[in-house]
Amino acid sequence: MSASTDFDCIVIGAGVQGSFTAYQLAKKNQRTLLLEQFVLPHSRGSSHGQTRIIRKAYEEDFYTHMMGECYELWAQLEKEAGVKLYRQTGLLVTAPEKGRSFQLIKNTLQRNKVPIVILTPDNFSQHIPNVHLSEGDGALVDVTAGVLYADRALRTVQSQFQKLGGVIRDQEKVTDVKPGAVVTVTTSAGVYQARSIVITAGPWANTLLGHTGLHLPLEVQKINVCYWKEKVPGSYDLKRRFPCFVVPECQETDVHIYGLPSNEYPGLMKVCLHIGKKTDPDQRDQQSDRSDIALLKRYISRCLPGLEPEPAVVESCLYTMTPDRHFVLDRHPTYKNIVIGAGFSGHGFKFGPIVGKLLSELALGEVPSYNLSPFSVARFQGKLQSAL
Ligand SMILES: Cc1cc2nc3c(=O)[nH]c(=O)nc-3n(C[C@H](O)[C@H](O)[C@H](O)COP(=O)(O)OP(=O)(O)OC[C@H]3O[C@@H](n4cnc5c(N)ncnc54)[C@H](O)[C@@H]3O)c2cc1C
Numbered sequence: 329m330s331a332s333t334d335f336d337c338i339v340i341g342a343g344v345q346g347s348f349t350a351y352q353l354a355k356k357n358q359r360t361l362l363l364e365q366f367v368l369p370h371s372r373g374s375s376h377g378q379t380r381i382i383r384k385a386y387e388e389d390f391y392t393h394m395m396g397e398c399y400e401l402w403a404q405l406e407k408e409a410g411v412k413l414y415r416q417t418g419l420l421v422t423a424p425e426k427g428r429s430f431q432l433i434k435n436t437l438q439r440n441k442v443p444i445v446i447l448t449p450d451n452f453s454q455h456i457p458n459v460h461l462s463e464g465d466g467a468l469v470d471v472t473a474g475v476l477y478a479d480r481a482l483r484t485v486q487s488q489f490q491k492l493g494g495v496i497r498d499q500e501k502v503t504d505v506k507p508g509a510v511v512t513v514t515t516s517a518g519v520y521q522a523r524s525i526v527i528t529a530g531p532w533a534n535t536l537l538g539h540t541g542l543h544l545p546l547e548v549q550k551i552n553v554c555y556w557k558e559k560v561p562g563s564y565d566l567k568r569r570f571p572c573f574v575v576p577e578c579q580e581t582d583v584h585i586y587g588l589p590s591n592e593y594p595g596l597m598k599v600c601l602h603i604g605k606k607t608d609p610d611q612r613d614q615q616s617d618r619s620d621i622a623l624l625k626r627y628i629s630r631c632l633p634g635l636e637p638e639p640a641v642v643e644s645c646l647y648t649m650t651p652d653r654h655f656v657l658d659r660h661p662t663y664k665n666i667v668i669g670a671g672f673s674g675h676g677f678k679f680g681p682i683v684g685k686l687l688s689e690l691a692l693g694e695v696p697s698y699n700l701s702p703f704s705v706a707r708f709q710g711k712l713q714s715a716l
């Protein structure tokens with residue numbers, strides 16, 4: 329097969345990060361090819377489903393800073409495409425008031441002048457009905473937070489990319505990557521060459537990086553995405569401005585729990601654990617561990633008394649975790665024209681527009697707009713394995 333050299337840049341993987349990267353490259357007049365192994369849209373990776381949380385509430389300043397511009401980029405895309413992708417609901421954070429997470433999140437929000445409301449045990453139920461606040465828990469609301477319409481966002485950014493002249497080839501799996509001054513990418517259907525490539529392959533990142541001799545310390549986990557039935561329909565509804573919530577240190581279960589108001593399935597609220605069991609992305613449905621659901625039932629019985637403590641719907645989604653839960657946004661340590669966006673550790677969707685901007689900057693050899701040292705490959709020194 330002869331190689332097609334019609335592209336400046338090839339992006340591998342059309343999840344949220346690859347789609348926004350391709351869109352940013354096309355905006356910069358780069359002839360860009362976006363390759364996806366499955367027929368689009370699909371539900372085998374990490375970016376499917378109707379909703380995701382968007383928030384500035386983070387322990388670390390660097391995420392809160394990036395979210396400032398990221399909200400603007402989401403709004404720009406909404407305007408450009410004439411679609412609604414974000415709905416403000418606020419995000420409730422509850423955790424032991426004197427604990428590390430609560431203090432760090434509160435301080436980061438206050439330092440960065442993000443509007444918040446601090447709730448007390450006395451006024452809590454007046455603001456947030458049908459939620460039990462555990463003794464000793466602090467509560468605050470990040471007012472800027474809300475819900476992103478995830479599937480719609482993906483459709484929108486992919487179609488804007490195509491309007492800019494970008495090419496999407498789905499059902500085309502990349503089977504080989506040959507580094508060089510011009511990178512050669514072989515797929516199930518052809519061979520392409522480009523000056524640079526971006527690997528945004530989600531749970532399959534290491535499979536692709538293996539072709540370049542790199543193996544990152546990533547763990548793929550299967551998340552049971554659980555929806556719980558409201559005893560009284562509407563009690564936790566998005567239309568009533570019930571907020572998204574996170575419980576970073578849960579007294580009942582000792583794990584991180586989160587939820588979104590009922591919206592996508594009428595009368596059902598999404599409440600999940602922010603951790604799953606290790607899996608192989610190609611064997612996701614063979615992994616059927618449900619021990620997390622027992623923990624969630626306990627939490628729901630105690631803290632969300634308006635829900636039936638039995639999941640009504642359970643779906644699957646994949647996390648790709650790094651050891652420190654921070655992303656990988658970097659150039660390949662050996663091949664500078666291979667850019668990596670990986671390890672989004674279950675919190676990357678909201679950052680899609682800014683990740684796309686940063687990865688496009690790296691692919692074009694530009695100085696990135698933010699300090700990317702928290703996201704470097706070099707931080708894993710000692711944990712990197714050669715894949716060759
Ligand atoms: C249950 C759940 C809840 C979440 N909640 C939130 C939230 O509330 N807020 C938030 O900000 N984030 C959230 N996240 C995280 C967020 O969804 C992910 O960080 C994000 O979707 C990761 O996107 P990605 O593009 O890296 O990966 P993916 O979406 O998996 O995309 C990678 C793509 O690469 C393709 N690919 C892989 N290998 C090849 C190949 N060889 N050839 C061609 N294509 C290939 C795959 O098929 C896939 O489409 C959540 C995730 C899950 C699972």
Ligand SMILES: O=C(O)[C@@H]1CCCCN1
Pocket residue numbers: 381382383574585586602674675676677
């Ligand atoms: O990224 C987020 O905002 C959420 C927080 C809770 C876990 C899932 N991801």
